Amino acid sequence: MSMTEILAKPFNGFSRAMDFLNPIFDLGVRLWVAYVFFKSGLTKIQSWETTKMLFEYEYEVPLLPPELAAYLGTAAELGLPVVLAIGLASRFTALALFLFNIVAVVAYSSFLLGDEGAAGLQQHILWGVMLLITLFHGPGKLSLDYLLCKKCA
Secondary structure, eight states, rough: OHHHHHHHHHHHHHHHHHHHHHHHHHHHHHHHHHHHHHHHHHHHHHTTTHHHHHHHHHHOOTTTTTHHHHHHHHHHHHHHHHHHTTSSSHHHHHHHHHHHHHHHHHHHHHHHHHHHHHHHHHHHHHHEEEEEEEHHHHHOOHHHHHHEEEHHH
């Protein structure tokens, strides 16, 4: 057995193990981001008056009246994560949540870009990267997208 074969054997075993774990990782990424956004939506509907007040006086959502922004933002946070979690239209949903995340950072930039909001900004960056994983890599084998594509092929 050559030196190349000796070195390749453990590498190939490791690669097979990672390939086996890929679908679980993909699902974990989707579920984590979905949980974060959905939980935020639930917080908004628990106190709708407070939510409307935040959108009117605290968040600076560009181009939208505050009340419409509150309704659309809450709907996005409650609906898109469910679709992402089950893996339906995953790349489109990941893109929509990624853009939503950017709008959230812009709307609350007065806090997030300051010293006090640095940790919050880091969370938004993490969520953005996780959404980009799904956008560029796809939802993986543990998704409705995978099952539907498999049936269509």
